[in-house]
Amino acid sequence: xxxxxxxxxxxxxxxxxxxxxxxxxxxxxxxxxxxxxxxxxxxxxxxxxxxxxxxxxxxxxxxxxxxxxxxxxxxxxxxxxxxxxxxxxxxxxxxx
Amino acid sequence: xxxxxxxxxxxxxxxxxxxxxxxxxxxxxxxxxxxxxxxxxxxxxxxxxxxxxxxxxxxxxxxxxxxxxxxxxxxxxxxxxxxxxxxxxxxxxxxxxxxxxxxxxxxxxxxxxxxxxxxxxxxxxxxxxxxxxxxxxxxxxxxxxxxxxxxxxxxxxxxxxxxxxxxxxxxxxxxxxxxxxxxxxxxxxxxxxxxxxxxxxxxxxxxxxxxxxxxxxxxxxxxxxxxxxxxxxxxxxxxxxxxxxxxxxxxxxxxxxxxxxxxxxxxxxxxxxxxxxxxxxxxxxxxxxxxxxxxxxxxxxxxxxxxxxxxxxxxxxxxxxxxxxxxxxxxxxxxxxxxxxxxxxxxxxxxxxxxxxxxxxxxxxxxxxxxxxxxxxxxxxxxxxxxxxxxxxxxxxxxxxxxxxxxxxxxxxxxxxxxxxxxxxxxxxxxxxxxxxxxxxxxxxxxxxxxxxxxxxxxxxxxxxxxxxxxxxxxxxxxxxxxxxxxxxxxxxxxxxxxxxxxxxxxxxxxxxxxxxxxxxxxxxxxxxxxxxxxxxxxxxxxxxxxxxxxxxxxxxxxxxxxxxxxxxx
Numbered sequence: 001x002x003x004x005x006x007x008x009x010x011x012x013x014x015x016x017x018x019x020x021x022x023x024x025x026x027x028x029x030x031x032x033x034x035x036x037x038x039x040x041x042x043x044x045x046x047x048x049x050x051x052x053x054x055x056x057x058x059x060x061x062x063x064x065x066x067x068x069x070x071x072x073x074x075x076x077x078x079x080x081x082x083x084x085x086x087x088x089x090x091x092x093x094x095x096x
Numbered sequence: 097x098x099x100x101x102x103x104x105x106x107x108x109x110x111x112x113x114x115x116x117x118x119x120x121x122x123x124x125x126x127x128x129x130x131x132x133x134x135x136x137x138x139x140x141x142x143x144x145x146x147x148x149x150x151x152x153x154x155x156x157x158x159x160x161x162x163x164x165x166x167x168x169x170x171x172x173x174x175x176x177x178x179x180x181x182x183x184x185x186x187x188x189x190x191x192x193x194x195x196x197x198x199x200x201x202x203x204x205x206x207x208x209x210x211x212x213x214x215x216x217x218x219x220x221x222x223x224x225x226x227x228x229x230x231x232x233x234x235x236x237x238x239x240x241x242x243x244x245x246x247x248x249x250x251x252x253x254x255x256x257x258x259x260x261x262x263x264x265x266x267x268x269x270x271x272x273x274x275x276x277x278x279x280x281x282x283x284x285x286x287x288x289x290x291x292x293x294x295x296x297x298x299x300x301x302x303x304x305x306x307x308x309x310x311x312x313x314x315x316x317x318x319x320x321x322x323x324x325x326x327x328x329x330x331x332x333x334x335x336x337x338x339x340x341x342x343x344x345x346x347x348x349x350x351x352x353x354x355x356x357x358x359x360x361x362x363x364x365x366x367x368x369x370x371x372x373x374x375x376x377x378x379x380x381x382x383x384x385x386x387x388x389x390x391x392x393x394x395x396x397x398x399x400x401x402x403x404x405x406x407x408x409x410x411x412x413x414x415x416x417x418x419x420x421x422x423x424x425x426x427x428x429x430x431x432x433x434x435x436x437x438x439x440x441x442x443x444x445x446x447x448x449x450x451x452x453x454x455x456x457x458x459x460x461x462x463x464x465x466x467x468x469x470x471x472x473x474x475x476x477x478x479x480x481x482x483x484x485x486x487x488x489x490x491x492x493x494x495x496x497x498x499x500x501x502x503x504x505x506x507x508x509x510x511x512x513x514x515x516x517x518x519x520x521x522x523x524x525x526x527x528x529x530x531x532x533x534x535x536x537x538x539x540x541x542x543x544x545x546x547x548x549x550x551x552x553x554x555x556x557x558x559x560x561x562x563x564x565x566x567x568x569x570x571x572x573x574x575x576x577x578x579x580x581x582x583x584x585x586x587x588x589x590x591x592x593x594x595x596x597x598x599x600x601x602x603x604x605x606x607x608x609x610x611x612x613x614x615x616x617x618x619x620x621x622x623x624x625x626x627x628x629x630x631x632x633x634x635x636x637x638x639x640x641x642x643x644x645x646x647x648x649x650x651x652x653x654x655x656x657x658x659x660x661x662x663x664x665x666x
Contacts, residue, residue: 003203003206003207004197004202004203004206004207004210007206007207007210007211007214008210010210010214011210011213011214011217014214014217014218014221015221016217016220016221017217022206024196026177026178028177028192030193030196030197030202031193031197067212068212068216070216077220079213079216079217081209081212081213081216083205083208083209084205085201085202085205086202086205086206086209087209088206088209088210088213090213090217092217092220094220094221094224
């Protein structure tokens with residue numbers, strides 16, 4: 001429990017990080033540092049995207065699996081670390 | 097029946113050697129050629145005959161029905177919660193969350209995910225992987241490597257059944273993603289009753305349907321976006337009224353000017369003025385008036401100017417105005433192009449109507465359809481009339497400093513490319529569509545050109561970068577060119593003035609002789625006859641030149657054949 005908190009705190013303190021969301025396999029946000037409407041939107045949209053990406057990777061090669069997903073946009077970067085049960089979503093503003 | 101052949105040989109001759117004897121030639125059969133038979137045969141030139149033993153196949157093209165797409169947004173609502181948890185209740189959700197956080201699998205997976213994520217975040221912070229290297233060095237302009245081309249981007253069609261001409265186009269001042277097009281049937285009294293009066297605003301990202309409709313009480317002839325307030329548009333109507341719209345408020349005009357105070361003829365051009373309030377605009381029409389309006393009060397124009405060269409100040413002698421130009425850097429001066437080919441430069445601050453008209457430029461043979469100032473050299477401007485486009489400098493009033501050749505078709509609009517200040521010959525003439533093009537407008541960054549046509553379709557062309565990006569020494573070159581031409585014109589003007597003075601001197605002496613008075617009356621008729629003759633001569637010579645060129649195209653082929661035959665023979 002404390003380790004989780006510590007990890008999240010470390011991530012939060014990195015340069016450029018705007019928000020963290022932890023989502024479970026059904027798309028319910030468990031923990032978040034952003035406001036509710038934003039969280040709900042991110043959770044819903046990214047959840048679908050991760051499932052699609054994962055199925056794409058596994059369709060090409062069934063032995064393969066998705067390890068990380070990065071979406072780079074003009075304003076920021078959305079990084080998703082998927083797991084069997086949970087996703088960790090971090091929104092960062094890449095420094096430049 | 098039995099056919100038998102008896103062959104006899106003496107027994108004593110069996111086994112003896114053969115005695116061959118010579119025998120003279122004996123003609124057995126002689127079949128002579130019969131030319132009459134040849135008549136039933138047809139001679140064939142072809143001696144190669146291809147034969148193929150393949151399946152017969154045919155090619156067929158189909159075009160599917162256009163798929164109508166629309167972009168819409170989706171609003172997300174919370175979901176996915178298990179049945180016993182009510183998402184609206186804060187307590188239940190927090191309780192659920194706390195329960196999840198206590199699970200072991202959560203902790204374990206989070207630690208792994210956390211370290212993975214940290215790695216990536218640090219990676220991001222360490223180096224910008226999408227960094228542009230060598231950004232300072234500008235890309236070397238490949239000058240004239242590619243032949244200039246223009247590509248059609250979109251075609252915006254008039255959604256109504258009865259097609260009207262797209263008379264004027266105005267780009268949205270902020271980024272140019274929207275285009276306002278006004279439609280109107282300009283043929284005198286040919287507008288049918290069913291013709292709709294609407295004009296449209298198109299969004300370039302959705303070229304199938306107009307984004308917004310403007311519904312005036314009479315068709316709009318010209319439109320302009322307010323450069324300060326992007327939601328406001330001013331339009332001049334066919335019946336002479338001026339109206340303005342606010343796109344936030346809807347399709348009906350916010351206000352229209354009163355008919356009695358407006359123009360008596362269709363308003364051909366409306367332009368916004370640069371003023372502190374941002375609400376001034378002015379309009380010109382063929383009834384010879386230029387009216388200034390403040391859109392907050394459209395019941396009467398703030399100022400009126402009658403375009404009369406003889407400075408009488410009445411509407412009778414006024415020349416109808418067909419185009420207007422106003423440059424934001426010179427707020428008190430503006431220019432009007434008239435129906436009889438003159439361009440009048442006026443000063444708004446003049447006190448009497450006489451002072452207002454500061455100078456006139458003659459030289460066109462027909463109505464001036466478009467007037468534009470060069471955005472780089474405000475002293476020079478372009479005027480477009482029937483077959484020719486002329487570039488003028490403000491200082492030389494006698495004639496234009498440069499002009500293009502007489503084109504085949506009538507030019508109806510023209511404007512400067514905002515990024516390329518020098519354009520001498522038309523480097524590219526593009527056949528945009530089959531019907532006549534009516535109006536042209538370049539987008540602010542110079543890449544996209546919108547043309548409106550007679551049947552109401554507006555086509556967007558993207559011009560190749562060779563034509564629209566500035567080259568290094570181009571500004572200097574253009575500057576030199578303009579200065580050179582204006583110097584030339586000034587010299588010509590000075591000479592002409594001298595000649596005139598001399599003639600006046602001579603005619604003063606000759607005034608005592610009366611017969612000379614009779615001459616001026618005849619000379620106008622002579623002049624007319626001469627002008628006609630010259631005109632026809634010019635056309636004839638052009639035609640002959642064209643025929644010669646065509647012949648030239650054919651003759652090279654025949655000479656080549658002769659050469660080849662000569663080689664074969666030798």
